Amino acid sequence: MFLFADRVEAEIEKKVIEAFEVFDHECNKTVDVREIGSIVRSLGCYPTEAELQELLAEIEEEEPTGYIHLEKFIPVMRKVLLERSYQPIPEDVLLHAFEALDENKCGYLTKEQLVKYMTEEGNMTPCISLGWAL
Amino acid sequence: MGCKTSVPDSAVKKSERVLKAAVLIQRWYRVTMARIEMRRRYSLNIFQSIEYADEQAQLQLSSFFAFMLDHFSRLDADSRFFESPSVSQVTDSSLSLTELEKRIEVPDSYYGPRLKFPLTPADASALLDAFKNEELLHARYVLQLLHETRRVLKEMPNITHLSTSYSKEITVCGDLHGKLDDLLLIFYKNGLPSEKNPYVFNGDFVDRGDNSVEILIILFAFLLIYPNDLHLNRGNHEDYVMNVRYGFTREVLRKYKVHGKIILCLLEDVFSWLPLATVVDSKVLILHGGISDTTDLDFLNLIERNKLRSLMRPPKSVTDIKDQIKEKVPSTTPNKYSAHQNISGKRRDISSSRSSPRRESTSYAIAEEYQRLVKDGMSSGLLSATSVSDPDWSTEPTQKEWQQTLDILWSDPRSQRGCVPNKGRGGGCYFGPDITAKLFERYNLKMLIRSHECKQDGYEVGHGGKVITIFSASNYYEAGSNRGAYIKLNPDLSPRFIQYQVSKNTCRQNLQERVSTVEWSALKALREKIYAHKTELTEAFINKDRTGTGKLSVSDWAEVMESVLCLELPWRTLRPQLAWSSPDGCIEYMTCFHNLKIGKPVEEQVQPALVETVCRFRKDLEMIFNFIDKDHSGLISLDEFHQTWRLFCVHMGIQIDNETIDKLANSIDYNKDGNIDFNEFLEAFHVVHRLDKKADE
Numbered sequence: 028m029f030l031f032a033d034r035v036e037a038e039i040e041k042k043v044i045e046a047f048e049v050f051d052h053e054c055n056k057t058v059d060v061r062e063i064g065s066i067v068r069s070l071g072c073y074p075t076e077a078e079l080q081e082l083l084a085e086i087e088e089e090e091p092t093g094y095i096h097l098e099k100f101i102p103v104m105r106k107v108l109l110e111r112s113y114q115p116i117p118e119d120v121l122l123h124a125f126e127a128l129d130e131n132k133c134g135y136l137t138k139e140q141l142v143k144y145m146t147e148e149g150n151m152t153p154c155i156s157l158g159w160a161l
Numbered sequence: 162m163g164c165k166t167s168v169p170d171s172a173v174k175k176s177e178r179v180l181k182a183a184v185l186i187q188r189w190y191r192v193t194m195a196r197i198e199m200r201r202r203y204s205l206n207i208f209q210s211i212e213y214a215d216e217q218a219q220l221q222l223s224s225f226f227a228f229m230l231d232h233f234s235r236l237d238a239d240s241r242f243f244e245s246p247s248v249s250q251v252t253d254s255s256l257s258l259t260e261l262e263k264r265i266e267v268p269d270s271y272y273g274p275r276l277k278f279p280l281t282p283a284d285a286s287a288l289l290d291a292f293k294n295e296e297l298l299h300a301r302y303v304l305q306l307l308h309e310t311r312r313v314l315k316e317m318p319n320i321t322h323l324s325t326s327y328s329k330e331i332t333v334c335g336d337l338h339g340k341l342d343d344l345l346l347i348f349y350k351n352g353l354p355s356e357k358n359p360y361v362f363n364g365d366f367v368d369r370g371d372n373s374v375e376i377l378i379i380l381f382a383f384l385l386i387y388p389n390d391l392h393l394n395r396g397n398h399e400d401y402v403m404n405v406r407y408g409f410t411r412e413v414l415r416k417y418k419v420h421g422k423i424i425l426c427l428l429e430d431v432f433s434w435l436p437l438a439t440v441v442d443s444k445v446l447i448l449h450g451g452i453s454d455t456t457d458l459d460f461l462n463l464i465e466r467n468k469l470r471s472l473m474r475p476p477k478s479v480t481d482i483k484d485q486i487k488e489k490v491p492s493t494t495p496n497k498y499s500a501h502q503n504i505s506g507k508r509r510d511i512s513s514s515r516s517s518p519r520r521e522s523t524s525y526a527i528a529e530e531y532q533r534l535v536k537d538g539m540s541s542g543l544l545s546a547t548s549v550s551d552p553d554w555s556t557e558p559t560q561k562e563w564q565q566t567l568d569i570l571w572s573d574p575r576s577q578r579g580c581v582p583n584k585g586r587g588g589g590c591y592f593g594p595d596i597t598a599k600l601f602e603r604y605n606l607k608m609l610i611r612s613h614e615c616k617q618d619g620y621e622v623g624h625g626g627k628v629i630t631i632f633s634a635s636n637y638y639e640a641g642s643n644r645g646a647y648i649k650l651n652p653d654l655s656p657r658f659i660q661y662q663v664s665k666n667t668c669r670q671n672l673q674e675r676v677s678t679v680e681w682s683a684l685k686a687l688r689e690k691i692y693a694h695k696t697e698l699t700e701a702f703i704n705k706d707r708t709g710t711g712k713l714s715v716s717d718w719a720e721v722m723e724s725v726l727c728l729e730l731p732w733r734t735l736r737p738q739l740a741w742s743s744p745d746g747c748i749e750y751m752t753c754f755h756n757l758k759i760g761k762p763v764e765e766q767v768q769p770a771l772v773e774t775v776c777r778f779r780k781d782l783e784m785i786f787n788f789i790d791k792d793h794s795g796l797i798s799l800d801e802f803h804q805t806w807r808l809f810c811v812h813m814g815i816q817i818d819n820e821t822i823d824k825l826a827n828s829i830d831y832n833k834d835g836n837i838d839f840n841e842f843l844e845a846f847h848v849v850h851r852l853d854k855k856a857d858e
Contacts (some may be wrong), residue, residue, distance in 0.1 A: 038716060045731040049202050053576040053623070068195030069734075073188045116189050127182035144183045145190070 036105065043104045046070050047097055056097040060087065063095055067104070072113035082107070201676045203731055204683040205617060208638040210728045211686055217587035258305050265301035265420070276302040278309055280385045285353070288382055292341060292375045300420035303378065307427045310381040313388055314434040320462050321392055321439045323359070325652040333361045333447060333648040335612035335620075335631035336396065339370025339409070342663040343634055343645050344379065350661065351647065354383045354391045361439050363612045363631065364396020364449035364570070368407035370634065374416055377428075395435035396449040396612070397570040401425065402473035405784045433467040437569060444607040444654055451572030451611050451628075452600050453590045454580040461565055468558040472567050472588070476558045573614060574628045594624040601627065607654060619646025619660045635662040639682040641675035684738050690726060691739070692757040693777040696769050697725050702750040712747035721750075771825060774810075779843050785809065786839040796836040799826050 046069055048054075050062045058066065063086065064079050074082065085103050086095050107113065128144055129136055258278055267275070273296045274287040291298065298306075325331055332351055337344055354360045362380060367373035383391040397403065404410045404425075413428075414421040438448035438461070446458075571589025578593040597609060609628045614621075615637045621630045635645035641664075649657040670678070691698065701721045705713055713721070718740070719732035736742070741752040759776065775782065785805060786797055797805075806822050826837065 034714075034716075041716065041719075042733050045733050046199070048729075049199060049206065049731050049734070052202075055576045057576075064191065065195040065198050068192040069199040073192050075184060075188055115192075116185060121185065121189055124182035124185040127178050128186075144179070145187060 036109070039105055039108050040101060042070065043101055043108070044097065047100060051097070057094040060091070060093055060095050063100075066100075067107070067113075070104070070108065071115065072107060073115050074113040078113060197672060197676050199734070200680050203734060204676070204680045205615075205638065205642060206730060207683040207687050207728075207735075208642065209615065210730060211690060212638075213585040214728060217585065258308060261301060261304050261308065265304070267299050267301055271299055272296075273298055274302070275299075276305065276382075278305060278385075280309075280382055282353075282355075282386060285379070285382050285386055288379055289345070289348070292372070292379070293345065297416055298378055300417050300424065303374075303417070303424055304420065304427060306378060306381055306385070307424070307431050309385055311427070311431045311434055313385060314431065314436070315467075317434075317436050318462065319437045319464065319466050320458065321436050322443070323361075323392065323439060323441045325442055325650065325654070329357065329359055329652075331359050331361060331441060331650045333363060333610055333631060333650060335363050335633040335645075335647070336365035336615075336637075337362070337370070337376055338365055338398070338634045338637065339367055339373035339376060339412070340634045340637075340663070341370070341372035341375050343661075344376055346645075346661055346663055347633065347647055350659065351649075354387055356387060356390050359387075359390040359392070361392045361394065361441075361447055363447055363610070364394045365398045365612060366393075366396070367409040368398045368404060369637075370408075371412065373409045373412055381431075392439050393435055394439055394447060394449055395432065395437055395570065397472065399432040399435055400471045400473060401429040401432065402471040406780060429470060430467070433470050435466075437461060437466060437566065441650060442652075442654060443605070445610060445650065446604075446606050446608070447610045448569050449611060450568070450570045450589055450613045451574055452592055452596060452609070453568040453572055454592070454596050454599070455565070456568055456600060457565060458604055460561070461569070464558070464562045464565070466566070468556055469563065469566050472563070472570060476560055476563045571613075574611070574623050574630070576623065594627070597624045597627050608656075610648065610656075615643055616646075617643045619644040620648070620658050629656060636664075639679045640664070641670070642679045642682075684735075687728075687730075687735075688739070688757055689776075690728075691722075691753055693773050694725055695754055695773055697773075698722070698753070699751070701725055706750070710747075711749055711751060712743060713750050714747055715742075718748040718750055771821070775843070778809075782809070783839070783843050786843075795840055796838055799835050799837060802826050802837050802839075 046066050047058060049069075050058045050066055060083065063083060064074075067074060067079065067082065082103065083095075086099050088096075088099075125136065126132075128140070274284065274291050276284050276288075276298075288298065323331065332347075334347060352358045360383075366376050366380060370376075380391070380393060384393060398407065398409075401410070410425060413425055417424055438446060438458075440446055568589050571583060571586055573583060573586070573589070573591055574597070575591045575593060577591075578595045580590050580592050580596050583589045583591050600606065600609075607627075609624075610631060611628065612631055612633075614630055614632065615634070616630055616632050619632055619635065622628070623630070629648065631646060631648050632643070633645045633647055635643060637643055641662075644660045644662045646658050646660045649659065651657070698721065701724070702713060702718075705717045705721060715733055715736065718736070722732050723729065736748065739753055741749050743749060759772065786802075803819075803822050803826055806825070807819075810822075827833075
């Protein structure tokens with residue numbers, strides 16, 4: 028039983044390292060702090076911006092350098108994955124969310140409407156190209 | 162938020178709901194974008210890893226190629242000038258423009274540009290128009306152009322010095338690799354070269370793309386018209402050995418069936434006369450690759466650069482220094498191949514970092530292999546004693562000249578400190594910010610502009626702003642893979658970057674589709690590599706599979722993939738695209754090879770390992786056979802095939818016996834007349850993807 032848990036943990040750690048290394052394009056075990064969000068999300072987690080900021084606080088150096096080191100990232104991320112924090116959003120919940128924004132019950136949102144909601148509501152850094160989704 | 166308002170409850174509830182919905186959608190959106198970004202990055206990773214691994218293999222094969230070149234491409238001195246021109250005739254500078262005019266006739270039916278020397282801007286425009294219409298410049302004008310270019314380049318120093326005085330902005334462009342559309346786009350956006358619009362092109366004009374010939378013609382034409390304002394630096398692909406492998410030679414021979422060989426001869430010379438670097442305002446150093454901890458610009462300024470015909474061939478003088486292997490007259494009995502098993506061990510060692518000085522070990526290893534090949538060739542009867550000649554010492558570069566030039570044309574920057582051998586490429590080194598700083602201090606420099614590496618955005622800034630990589634071939638790996646860029650350098654030497662991307666179909670695709678196109682292409686290349694290593698991989702899989710169920714843990718599977726293919730890739734992330742997993746999370750490893758096969762079935766007696774070797778080295782073998790096929794008939798004799806194949810296998814460390822080779826040879830001698838159509842042979846080993854959804858464009 029313990030062996031199995033060990034292996035699972037080892038696998039998780041390797042996955043974390045892999046995802047990190049994709050963004051570590053200088054191959055020096057650091058990534059730009061602005062990429063952490065992408066890395067965390069590509070590992071299957073759905074944090075809000077606020078949750079991500081909390082995570083960053085744990086990972087960053089005492090004096091932030093703009094870079095995150097792999098050795099600090101691994102333990103934090105391993106915990107996130109083992110505890111299954113930041114669960115994915117089920118499709119029906121997502122659909123409800125879109126419906127909540129669709130005031131006139133048209134069955135669709137225009138690009139302008141969506142941009143408005145994305146950039147005004149909530150804790151948001153501006154969304155850029157939304158064209159792809161529509 | 163807790164503040165008291167006079168807004169009715171229902172309104173508050175509604176806006177709360179809307180807020181929650183918006184936040185939820187944001188969360189989901191970000192994840193989707195992150196996934197796309199991940200796919201985009203690993204696709205480029207795949208391309209780059211395969212590309213560099215391939216280049217490394219080329220460097221490792223370089224001694225083999227050098228050997229083949231020496232003994233098979235020697236041109237007949239008394240053949241007719243145009244069928245098989247003598248090298249000395251072509252490289253003899255006394256061959257004049259008028260001579261060429263007399264010897265080569267241009268028919269009246271030719272409607273392309275007719276160049277008159279000295280060239281004028283009108284000639285350049287005519288050339289640009291012609292190439293936009295996909296016309297070909299007649300061989301006579303090509304030769305005259307090359308002849309004049311060589312004359313002009315010879316006058317130039319190894320390192321050109323420029324200034325931005327008179328408030329001129331200098332434009333610096335990176336790798337073009339035969340992508341004519343990118344060059345035309347740059348000219349469209351930035352204007353044609355002129356006294357008011359100076360350009361520096363930083364190497365790698367040729368190979369890979371389809372229009373290397375046209376790009377060279379355009380660049381050389383502008384060089385002749387504006388010799389003080391159009392500057393060229395040599396790249397690692399301005400090298401006739403690289404060209405044979407990476408497509409430029411093939412392009413020339415295809416476009417110029419009669420005069421291709423003589424054009425290539427002259428080009429070999431022209432490339433060797435290209436300057437090595439440019440310095441702007443004594444502060445900005447521009448060169449193709451990078452630097453090393455021993456880079457000596459003063460030394461480089463003084464070498465006879467034209468002695469370095471190809472960096473893929475180590476200087477023969479090296480063999481004298483470490484002369485453990487003496488050339489003997491061959492005995493009557495052939496050597497046994499078992500004695501050469503250590504070659505395969507050596508092969509991997511060439512670019513490993515040893516404790517002994519990196520440079521010596523690399524070049525000695527290559528030189529030793531060369532010597533071994535000569536021995537093998539002589540003992541196997543492939544070479545006669547007379548075909549092995551002593552090098553002409555006056556034309557051989559020194560070890561230091563070779564090494565210094567290799568460093569500046571092949572090195573890559575990285576953020577870790579220090580200077581270590583460039584394992585990815587197999588030549589040059591990786592240099593850190595401390596190396597850059599030291600060089601800058603020594604030569605009072607402010608910035609290094611280099612190219613050599615494909616960058617997603619067309620450029621990248623490193624080493625605290627001191628090192629800029631500029632890459633001008635957009636969509637280098639695949640449509641949508643990357644942008645191209647160029648630099649505008651103004652008199653205060655702060656760079657401005659202009660990016661662009663040539664697009665035909667891609668502008669109609671959205672982000673998801675563009676990334677998918679690149680990803681599909683990258684995975685296809687990776688699957689081909691996997692197929693070409695099937696035997697090795699299968700062996701390794703079976704070794705690890707203790708239970709014999711045909712399944713491995715993700716960890717074990719990833720380990721095998723990485724160690725056999727020698728590619729550092731995110732295997733766990735890629736796994737869903739490469740192999741099936743069973744419900745218990747284990748990988749059914751043989752599914753890696755599903756949906757892949759070679760073009761034509763080969764008879765069963767031929768071992769799979771051989772088949773894979775041919776797949777892997779298809780392009781290299783094509784090159785080798787072309788060398789042997791002196792009369793360009795497309796056929797080589799069974800005997801020649803046998804000898805060459807044996808030599809090649811020995812070099813690659815593959816155990817082979819005569820019987821197997823004979824079987825292979827007979828299986829491809831389709832009409833049993835003692836001759837092999839090697840193009841047909843190689844075509845059969847093309848890897849076919851059964852689920853190839855992309856129609857040939």
